[in-house]
Amino acid sequence: ETGVTQTPRHLVMGMTNKKSLKCEQHLGHNAMYWYKQSAKKPLELMFVYNFKEQTENNSVPSRFSPACPYSSHFFLHLHTLQPEDSALYLCASSQSWGSYNEQFFGPGTRLTVL
Amino acid sequence: GQQLNQSPQSMFIQEGEDVSMNCTSSSIFNTWLWYKQDPGEGPVLLIALYKAGELTSNGRLTAQFGITRKDSFLNISASIPSDVGIYFCAGQLNSGGSNYKLTFGKGTLLTVNP
Numbered sequence: 001e002t003g004v005t006q007t008p009r010h011l012v013m014g015m016t017n018k019k020s021l022k023c024e025q026h027l028g029h030n031a032m033y034w035y036k037q038s039a040k041k042p043l044e045l046m047f048v049y050n051f052k053e054q055t056e057n058n059s060v061p062s063r064f065s066p067a068c069p070y071s072s073h074f075f076l077h078l079h080t081l082q083p084e085d086s087a088l089y090l091c092a093s094s095q096s097w098g099s100y101n102e103q104f105f106g107p108g109t110r111l112t113v114l
Numbered sequence: 115g116q117q118l119n120q121s122p123q124s125m126f127i128q129e130g131e132d133v134s135m136n137c138t139s140s141s142i143f144n145t146w147l148w149y150k151q152d153p154g155e156g157p158v159l160l161i162a163l164y165k166a167g168e169l170t171s172n173g174r175l176t177a178q179f180g181i182t183r184k185d186s187f188l189n190i191s192a193s194i195p196s197d198v199g200i201y202f203c204a205g206q207l208n209s210g211g212s213n214y215k216l217t218f219g220k221g222t223l224l225t226v227n228p
Contacts, residue, residue: 004156042118042218043157043202056212090156099208100164101216102147105156 003027004106006091012112013081021076021109023091029104031055031097032074034066037088037108049074050097081113120203120219128227133190135201135222142183143205147216148175151200160201161188193226200224 004025013019023032034046048056049068063085065077074091088110092103120137127133137146145164149157161172163179163186170177176189186205190197200221207213 006156040220042220043216045215048215056215092156098214099206100145100162101206101208101214102159102162103216104159105149107154107156 004091004093004104006089006106006109008109009107010110010112012114013078014114015081015083017081018077018079020078021089021091021111023074023076023106025072025074025091025093025104025106027093027104029093029095030071031094031101032068032071033092033094033103034064034074034076035090035092037090043090047076048097055097078111081111083113086111086113118203118205118217118219120222122222123220124223124225126225126227127193129193129195131193133193133197133224134187135203136185136187137203137205137219138185139205139217140184142207143217144183144208145206146177146179146186147204147206148177148186148188149202149204151202151221153199157202190224193224195226195228198224198226 007022031050036044045058046060047066052068067075088108090108091106094101094103118137148160151157161177166183167181168179174191202221203219204216
């Protein structure tokens with residue numbers, strides 16, 4: 001399998017649930033990203049990990065918790081989310097964090113918080 | 115932070131027509147990227163531009179990096195129904211640290227009538 005994959009593709013959860021989003025890339029990249037995509041808004045960068053180390057946290061609430069145990073695997077742990085957190089969550093990867101930052105995106109997880 | 119103004123927000127065209135969309139910024143970028151997002155999928159990179167004045171083609175797509183480094187445009191010639199989707203521009207400053215982030219426009223929704 002090639003490219004960036006995300007699971008699950010769709011997730012419905014209550015505000016008290018704990019769930020995790022998973023992202024895998026098979027491109028040999030060292031930087032991985034989580035973005036939030038809401039209707040009629042630009043993509044919002046949430047987290048960046050480069051060589052498994054957190055490089056950017058874009059003022060994301062602590063109810064979102066990233067984990068990157070391997071350069072090829074990136075998780076977003078979710079707990080006590082709010083309805084306004086409903087959105088498409090996109091994972092991306094690039095060769096590394098820096099110049100010529102061509103990012104390749106996964107298909108996204110459509111999250112609905114009830 | 116930096117913001118991108120992408121226009122138009124949406125376009126409705128007939129198959130065979132040419133399309134033009136653009137992005138402008140209040141500050142300079144060193145890299146411009148153009149992505150397309152199909153419904154239910156993540157953005158796919160179409161064209162990357164790294165030098166002011168650069169004009170690059172990818173099939174029926176042509177993009178240019180503005181000479182002022184504050185704008186870029188994307189043209190699609192002889193549109194076909196599968197061109198339908200949302201087109202995003204993204205800029206990167208490349209000057210280190212958080213400036214490696216991509217700043218995205220809000221997207222242009224393209225509809226092609228057969």
